[in-house]
């Protein structure tokens with residue numbers, strides 16, 4: 001029996017004894033760093049996870065029994081003035097992850113936090129409370145990320161995001177990837193996982209743990225609170241609702257895998273308490289207010305979706321580029337993207353919002369992309385909002401009817417920068433512009449073929465800019481009268497010390513949907 005089992009076997013001991021028995025034997029128990037998220041005017045969520053062997057095969061980080069974790073929040077970086085503190089237990093049921101929902105703090109100011117456990121202290125993180133709901137703040141700096149594939153390269157983009165000292169970081173999905181490239185695909189591997197494809201709770205836990213050993217990502221999480229939502233690769237490529245893309249995998253089978261992915265996401269992310277319900281659903285959509293300046297609607301565009309359009313065809317449940325003649329299913333008004341419950345929640349929130357800027361943070365391109373092929377037929381990639389055009393147009397009609405001020409959509413997934421006008425009618429690029437969309441490129445994942453996509457741009461006047469050749473992130477300053485957006489690109493994804501530069505910049509003026517080049 002090894003030490004891990006021995007420690008795990010001490011659960012019958014009294015609580016205090018058990019805590020004293022969980023030992024790290026000198027190994028550092030905070031190799032995964034710290035994080036904060038979901039800010040409110042009086043607090044935020046603090047996160048850490050104890051581990052001494054981050055990718056131990058059982059997914060438990062080499063930890064045994066429960067351990068007490070002390071948390072402290074200070075008003076200053078040197079922890080001279082500690083304003084809140086407490087103890088929580090970390091144990092195997094959540095892989096020794098810790099979520100503390102802090103309340104009672106002062107709005108709109110920085111705080112510093114740290115954890116102590118097993119005689120050791122974590123790195124210090126910096127969080128920030130949101131402004132009071134009626135505060136008339138004049139600036140908010142955002143850094144927006146998506147698609148960080150460990151194998152594809154280094155996370156220097158995350159490090160540069162940290163350097164910008166944003167008030168808030170947004171993660172829009174594909175924070176991890178579940179698959180591992182085969183030996184035949186190894187030419188594309190910059191740094192191997194050393195892990196098999198994640199399909200189980202242990203597998204997903206280890207994916208997140210491995211990412212959190214990255215110094216750049218750790219630094220970003222320690223620098224600012226975040227709002228995180230998922231896309232497909234937090235579970236499995238191209239899944240849609242309860243349906244796997246893999247033919248023969250039933251929703252019942254797939255739901256078990258999805259639940260493992262969702263549980264690991266909750267454990268790894270600094271988000272407020274949520275849990276798998278009896279249907280194995282785990283709600284993560286939420287709204288966060290930043291004074292009178294901004295209201296964020298963080299959306300879940302995976303969990304409640306209808307099946308991929310035309311899944312009965314030869315492509316199974318994968319997304320596909322397909323014509324309407326070949327796939328009438330796409331146009332079925334019964335298809336849902338957000339699920340009807342989340343959709344109703346969003347419209348109610350948009351109707352109530354009196355914020356200057358109403359920011360939809362979500363996974364997939366909304367403005368649409370029509371593929372021509374030299375013939376009269378138009379094709380659509382069915383994994384994005386383009387696979388759900390009736391739901392998509394319901395959203396744009398809601399924006400027209402409910403008139404939230406300055407709707408801006410922030411999206412990920414496509415590993416490329418896009419500046420888009422979101423048109424009222426998806427099939428009609430000459431229809432009214434109802435929102436602005438910025439799609440951020442990937443932190444590290446490889447982009448789609450640039451020239452082939454550029455060849456489609458004449459069919460897509462709603463897309464004002466496109467570039468899939470670069471990796472990076474989006475940096476945004478939200479002010480009362482304008483939103484200024486910079487596309488930040490790193491010099492080389494294969495270089496762990498890549499430099500950063502601005503590819504170009506965009507401005508959205510208050511009251512005028514659609515970005516213009518700055």
Ligand code: FE
Nearest residue numbers: 147174413445
């Ligand atoms: Fe991706």
Ligand code: CA
Nearest residue numbers: 174231232413
């Ligand atoms: Ca994706």
